[in-house]
Amino acid sequence: QQQVKQSPQSLIVQKGGIPIINCAYENTAFDYFPWYQQFPGKGPALLIAIRPDVSEKKEGRFTISFNKSAKQFSLHIMDSQPGDSATYFCAASTENSGYALNFGKGTSLLVTP
Amino acid sequence: GAVVSQHPSWVICKSGTSVKIECRSLDFQATTMFWYRQFPKQSLMLMATSNEGSKATYEQGVEKDKFLINHASLTLSTLTVTSAHPEDSSFYICSAYRPDRGYGYTFGSGTRLTVV
Numbered sequence: 001q002q003q004v005k006q007s008p009q010s011l012i013v014q015k016g017g018i019p020i021i022n023c024a025y026e027n028t029a030f031d032y033f034p035w036y037q038q039f040p041g042k043g044p045a046l047l048i049a050i051r052p053d054v055s056e057k058k059e060g061r062f063t064i065s066f067n068k069s070a071k072q073f074s075l076h077i078m079d080s081q082p083g084d085s086a087t088y089f090c091a092a093s094t095e096n097s098g099y100a101l102n103f104g105k106g107t108s109l110l111v112t113p
Numbered sequence: 114g115a116v117v118s119q120h121p122s123w124v125i126c127k128s129g130t131s132v133k134i135e136c137r138s139l140d141f142q143a144t145t146m147f148w149y150r151q152f153p154k155q156s157l158m159l160m161a162t163s164n165e166g167s168k169a170t171y172e173q174g175v176e177k178d179k180f181l182i183n184h185a186s187l188t189l190s191t192l193t194v195t196s197a198h199p200e201d202s203s204f205y206i207c208s209a210y211r212p213d214r215g216y217g218y219t220f221g222s223g224t225r226l227t228v229v
Binding site: 034041042043044045046089098099100101102103104105106108 | 119145147154155156157158159162170204206208210212218220221222223225
């Protein structure tokens with residue numbers, strides 16, 4: 001059972017555009033929400049993460065928006081570049097699940113020149 | 114920064130043989146290690162959680178006798194795929210959890226296993 005639902009499955013934007021990837025969850029015990037970037041044949045790399053006590057967090061060109069009441073969070077990539085083309089995963093975890101990360105299905109992003 | 118070294122990065126083996134994948138935390142002690150499997154163009158699926166010095170906890174549907182996990186020290190966890198079959202071909206990734214870093218996770222670079 002997918003505990004974190006991610007959309008869209010794929011996304012194409014032009015260079016400089018702002019791709020937005022959305023995730024939703026049901027388990028209100030989740031208290032850590034990271035986003036990962038993965039290139040083919042590599043392990044996932046942490047981009048940014050948020051706790052439910054804040055509604056937004058920015059790190060460089062990456063922003064997480066968090067809506068606790070709606071149980072949704074999203075990733076915005078500002079001024080996207082072709083080098084951002086990768087697969088992005090949202091995830092969530094809680095002490096109740098032994099801190100294991102529950103991943104969304106992933107979004108394949110293509111940034112065209 | 115925290116580094117988890119995963120080896121081998123890729124391996125090809127014959128059906129029926131066993132393959133061992135190692136994950137070492139180079140500059141910190143990993144009390145908990147998670148093992149994931151990822152099929153092409155799919156998400157990471159948790160296989161098991163291992164804590165140093167105790168038996169691994171396997172997710173539903175994962176055969177513990179087939180995927181042997183050992184976490185004998187705070188810096189080394191291993192996954193052994195026994196009697197491998199072509200359907201075991203996948204990308205295996207470990208992730209060390211660091212409670213001292215408050216939800217700090219460090220991923221290995223992954224192992225591409227191909228069973229022929």
